[in-house]
Amino acid sequence: MILPNQESGLFSYTDEVSQALKSGTPVVALESTIISHGLPRPENMRVALEVEGIVRSRGAVPATIAMLEGRVHIGLKEADLEQIATRDDVVKTSIRDLATVSARKGFAATTVAATSHLANVVGIEVFATGGLGGVHRHARESWDESADLTALSQLPITIVCSGVKSILDVGATLERLETLNVGVVVYGSHQFPGFYLSDSGFYVDWSLADPSEIADVMAARRGLAITSGLVIANPLPITSQLDPDVHDQVLVQGLKLADSKKIAGKDVTPFLLDHFHRATHGQSLVVNTEIIVRNADLAARIAVANSREMTQV
Ligand code: PSU
Ligand code: MN
Numbered sequence: 566m567i568l569p570n571q572e573s574g575l576f577s578y579t580d581e582v583s584q585a586l587k588s589g590t591p592v593v594a595l596e597s598t599i600i601s602h603g604l605p606r607p608e609n610m611r612v613a614l615e616v617e618g619i620v621r622s623r624g625a626v627p628a629t630i631a632m633l634e635g636r637v638h639i640g641l642k643e644a645d646l647e648q649i650a651t652r653d654d655v656v657k658t659s660i661r662d663l664a665t666v667s668a669r670k671g672f673a674a675t676t677v678a679a680t681s682h683l684a685n686v687v688g689i690e691v692f693a694t695g696g697l698g699g700v701h702r703h704a705r706e707s708w709d710e711s712a713d714l715t716a717l718s719q720l721p722i723t724i725v726c727s728g729v730k731s732i733l734d735v736g737a738t739l740e741r742l743e744t745l746n747v748g749v750v751v752y753g754s755h756q757f758p759g760f761y762l763s764d765s766g767f768y769v770d771w772s773l774a775d776p777s778e779i780a781d782v783m784a785a786r787r788g789l790a791i792t793s794g795l796v797i798a799n800p801l802p803i804t805s806q807l808d809p810d811v812h813d814q815v816l817v818q819g820l821k822l823a824d825s826k827k828i829a830g831k832d833v834t835p836f837l838l839d840h841f842h843r844a845t846h847g848q849s850l851v852v853n854t855e856i857i858v859r860n861a862d863l864a865a866r867i868a869v870a871n872s873r874e875m876t877q878v
Contacts, residue, residue, distance in 0.1 A: 575667060576687065579640030585626040586688060589876065591868035593620045594684035594692040594722075597631035599857065600646070601655045601674035602835040603695065605842055605850065610650040612854050614643070616693075616861045623865035628689060630680045632658065632666055632673035639687050649674055657831055659712045677724065678716035681794065685720045690783065690871060692724045693864035695857045696760040697796065699729035699738030701833065702820065709833065710741065717794035718745035723783055723871075725797045725864040727856045728758040728765055732816060732837045735765045748786075748795040750779070752863060758800035761807040761841070761852050769798070776863070780870035799863050807845065807852045815844045 578586070585592045600613045613629065620627040628640045631649045638645055649655055649672070658666050658673035660682050666673040675683060677694055684692055698711025717724065729738045739757065742749055750771040751757055759765030773779050779797060786795065819840035828836045841849040 575635070576637045576639060578687075579628075579638075579642060581626050582628045582640035589872060591625040591691070591865070591872040592628050592689045593625050593861065593864045593868050594680055594689045595620075595627055595629040595861065596677055596680040596692070596694050597629060597641075597649050597674040598657050598676045598680075599695055600629075600631075600650050601652075602657050603838055604853065605839070606651060608850060608854070610647060612857060613646055613650060615854075616857055619858055619861045620693075620865040623862060623869060625865040625868045627861070628684070630675050630683050631655075632663070632671070632675065634672070635667045635670035637667075637683055639683070639689075648672065657835070659831070660716060661712070676711075677713040677726075678711070681713075681716045681720045681722045681724065685722055690721075690723055691864050691868040692722050693857070693861040694724060694726050695853060695860065696728060696730040697724070697726050697738075698834065699733040699735070700741055702732070702734045704734060704737065707829070709830070711834075714738070714741050714745055714747070717742070717747045717796070719792070720794055721786065721792050723779070723795045723797060723867065725752075725799055725860045725867065727760050727801060727860060728798045729760065730834065730838075731760040731762055731765070731812065732819070732834070735759065735767055739767055739769075742796065746791075746793040748782075748791075748793070750782070750795065750797055752779075752797055752799045754800055756800065758798050760856065761801075761812055761849060762809055763800045763803045763806045773797075776866040776870040777873075779867050780874045783867075783871050784874050797863070797867065799860050801852070801856060801859070805852065805855050807849055811845060811848070815841055815849075818844060
């Protein structure tokens, strides 16, 4: 069996992922921008490996997605992961940049948007990340809205995340997700999570508490030919969240600093995440790591339930 796009020469798969895709073993896509731009070194490599381990422990196969020397890698060997975690020339790459980086034989860390696109091309349905991109707080002036939202409006991927990053305008992002036909379900609660915080303060109509219920929704989406994405928002337990007062203070500081340093465009998110990690002396890093690990764990359980559902049909 030839895997999708393998003949183009632009895709390569690890043996583990290629066998899983051929045999119907559940696979979970993982993004690489978190590794290159979202977490500091050397923790980024440690977290990337831990996340892959969690997915395997649940009986699914992790497919971390990135581009190396112009080729898309679906699944990264440890040495490849190391390159994404340590090279300085890895470009944070959204869908629009993929072809340019590829033609220039570059290294790309894929965002939620680009990872969703590539996962969809190769037939991976479930994807885990930390927090989605969304509408930035000053969007009224800057028009800064993440391409993650447009991508999710066009791709039938199920993405597990802890809501949108709390550095964003959460209310505006939820409105945009509605406009863009992206489904939103909160896992085990009705309160939309706030990334570092368990609760963003926004109520969501749909709540599911079991991976098999989520797999039922995925099956219904296939049956109904829904072509947009589904967000599974997974809140942190309250005992794990960042102290909300610390969070609010550090955020106000970070937004001011970004403004005075004229940080704009795709540099804003990495700048603010890095500011959090420094200003909280690593506390936000512990929380961010827990977020990613828990989301990968839930995504793996959803992928397993979904593949059971597919083999029953
Ligand atoms: N979640 C994290 N850390 C990150 C990101 C998400 O916990 O670094 C990345 C994702 O790759 C997401 C990107 O797609 O930030 C959004 O960037 P922007 O706001 O520039 O669209
Ligand atoms: Mn942006």
